Amino acid sequence: MIEALRERLEELRREVERQLNAAAGPADVEEIRVRTLGKKGALTAEAKAIGRLEPGARPKAGELVNEVKSALERAIAAREEELAGGELTRRLAEEALDVTLPGRRRGQGTRHPLSIVTDELLDVFRRMGFSVATGPEVETPWHNFEALNIPPGHPAREEMDTIYVAGMERLLRTHTSPVQIRVMESQGPPVRVVCPGRVFRSDTPDASHSPFFHQIEGLWVDEGISLGHLKWALIEFVHQYYGPDVDTRFRPSYFPFTEPSGELDMECLLCHGEGCRACKGSGWLELLGCGMVHPAVLEAVGYDSERYTGFAWGMGVERIAMLRYGVPDIRLFYENDTNFLHQFAAR
């Protein structure tokens, strides 16, 4: 009798395993499980039948049934996992993408090249000990001219091509130098500032002129400051910004608010001194104007011009940006064509 049971169970096990092998998906396996192990399943029926056996045979019969039950449970679970895994693989395969299609960009904005260059320059000067100061674009003649040793009728005043406000004694600053005056009027020495900002000239726009453009101006006033300090600071700036091997030339010039005055030329970045169109064949590019602050300027703001000396310089941001990025026409900066602006995404 036990033998008959053993054979039936063995038969059932083989049948179930055969069915499991034939199962196509997790649903089939579930059906097999219900048919075999469910409340009305074949193995469940065998288990229930144990109670009807004579008491002496029951333990052995129970042992046999449990053995097969756990074997089938394992087989079912294994097959279930096997089939489910295949389904996932299939699903993942179906979900495959063409990764070469473009991503969904949110379109981050870019910085304007003039801001980029301004920030780079300010960064160099900050590291050298200068702080940033700014001031108004509409100025008084005093701040823009008189305090800077440019009295009415001065030739430099005529050359500035000033734009004036109608109906009042105001003008659009022709340089960022009035910020120096404002800083010195508001504090005593020492003064170490760089002043970025927009300036204005009555120029008709063309490839190299604009009625408004941007400057950065610097001022360092303290006891014992000399032309030698000026020279060091500006050459150091060139080396920091353009590289340590870039050659410079420092030559005398004229500005009403500095004395002595000078201009700093730098080796042409395009031809490295050979002479090309950018440098008009000279091998040099005019980079900035500079000089020792004129004693009359220090006196205009109430500084003791015997005790304090200082240097100042100014340079055009557009010019530097044009050279740095190969911009052929100054008007491109103000046209704001996104084809132009978007090229500065990596800056």
Next chain:
Amino acid sequence: MRVSYRWLASFFPPGSLDALPPEELARRLTRQGLAVDDVRPAFAAFTGVVLGKVVQAGPHPNADRLTLCEVEAGDGARQVVCGAPNVEVGALYGYATVGSRLPGDRQIRRAKIRGVESQGMLCSAPELGLDALGGPEGIWPIGGASEADLGRDLRDVLALDDTILDIDVTSNRGDALSHLGVAREVQWLVGEELVLPAIRLVESGEAAASRSGVEIEDVEGCPRYFGRLIDGIRVGTSPAWLQTRLVSVGQRPVSDVVDVTNFVMLELGQPLHPFDFDRLAGGRIVVRRARDGERFVTLDGRERTLDAEITMICDAERPVAVGGVMGGLESEISAGTRTVFLESAHFDPARVSRTVRKLGLPSEASTRFARGVDPELPKIALDRAAALIAEVAGGSVASGRVGAEAGERVERRRIELRLSRHEVLVGKATTADAARTALESLGFGVTSGRGDVLTVEVPSWRFDVSREADLIEEVARLEGYEAVPASPLPAPPVAPAREPRQRAIARLSEASRAAGFDEACTPSFVPEDVLGAGTAIDNMVEIRNPISKADRFLRPFLIPNLARAVAYNLKRGAPRAKLFEIGHAFRRLAGEVEETERLALAAGGARSPLDWSEPHPPEYDFWDLKGDLEDVLAAAAANSPRFSKGSRAWLHPGRQAEIESGDGTALGFCGEVHPIVAEAWGSERKLYVAELELAALAGPDPEMRIMEWSREPAVERDLALVVPSGDLAADIVAELWRSGIDHLKGVRVFDRYAGPQLPEGHYSLGLRLTFEADRTLTDEEVDGEMNRLLERLRRERGYEIR
């Protein structure tokens, strides 16, 4: 200022400049402060052209228009066929011999012209690259050349092998606007004394003073005025040497008399003016201020209105020239002029400068007077020019000068130069000897040099030197800036941090870019009709001298130009454009200019960048703008900004908002641009704009402390309220917060619906409420709070649940 190298060399003993060829001279002058922008040959290259004389001329046997010439060039006559109509027997010409090469790579060969052999060519001025010279047509007679030079290379005869240095003279150095002025700078380089041009003045006949006189009423505007009479003039063409010299430095020859005045101006720096003496009523000159409103026709044929600040040169009856600026048409030198009254005067720089500005009349003369001409020069230049006129135009100079001056000698400034001060300012010591040598080479007098202090006398032509610092520059630049050692700055040990304001601006810029806006840079100017729709903007700041009509006002805010840039990009085909700008805006306020810094945003086109998965993205709209703006405001720590309905005429009347901060500070405004204005700005598509006041946003870094939050699960309840159309969402949300129910942590709008299912004049607002506590809230608790809330909303506002 164009400077001829040969002309410059003529101020020094022969050979002095040999060690300084033009390129080297240019380098040295540049290092000294006279920046040489360009060095180039004065004239085009040619070879094989000699001075030739036409000894015989006759008709060509086979051609009516050709002339058969016999040309003598020192070694026997040669036959030359000439096509020009102006061949003159006995005249001297440039003779291009067989084998010569002319400008434009033209080679002259032996040729048969209409069957007759021609050995070379007689040249016109343009054929020699001298376009500015010669008559209107034909070959160029070399006036003033000597037959002794027949056969000599024309380049030598006319001194054409010359180099031009183009010097960028700074505005303080009026004295360097002449060859003499530049020669003074070269003096330091060659170490030789200057040789001034010899003046071979022969006076004859009746004294000028018997026929003429000068009276100066406007002593301030014209402290000295001299004149000479040159009689028996026959106005003609200048000799070739004079013409070529003028042409080499960019002056066009006019007539011999005028050419001489230009020559002397370029040589010595003194502008001169020749009058036709017979046209001067009474033969007298009166220098006076113009009368307000007086009118005068200048040489350029234009009538000018004058004022009392202008110095006029008058004869006994009427004005004949604007002093130091320009002559008049009526007294101009003409072919019929027989007697010249030559003026050499000194005019006040500031007055001339003002006159030039007032009349818009710059000239070679006024440029020099405005910068300052050596007040001791008029007499010297007058004599030099009178002698030259007599020489080239064949007249005779009447005895004596007429004229007047305020003070015989100009007082020279004396300045003390401390060597110790030089060392402080330059950072390099100099010696008394070195400073003295440098200054003296420029014409300064060093009267005493004891110890530390030199007493220096400034020459009359150096208007720019008035203080010790000016002298220090003179010494420093001659010794060379390259000799100044670079000294590291005594910088603070720690570099300064970014200023709070700069940090705030960087944050705003970054937030704007993160929201997809590109930084733009637009003009500060706008036209009067800035909105393009006839709607004026009040209190705009007007420009007195605008560059164009479109630039007549300063921008009252940044939006117009920024929105135009967006429109420009959309029109050009960009699918979307979002721009921002940080800049200044201007308004008139109580007679002053109020200048504020702003951040403006402008956007239009598609909401998102082109994307294959969403080929037709929706257009950017008000909610995109408001969302972007809220992101930017959050970065400026302007949290919970309040938006209220705005009323600007140039924005969409129902789609605009004023923005203020939580504490009520005005921050700015935003909205959709009114379609009429958008069209005027060049956009057919909708434009969205916002402008914020930087002052309210770019303060110091705000203090912050983090807030605690619950880690217990939050409970959410959705609520759809039916409310009257006039009730604003923000007020309803505020009402919820005011209701005082417990544990409410968040209210978000998730839906807005208006439709036929709702009572007339109502809409439904979907709100998601979040409840949180430091323990798990039960459904019953939250339901209780919700019931309290609904009860209150019903009671206080009459709202129903949908």
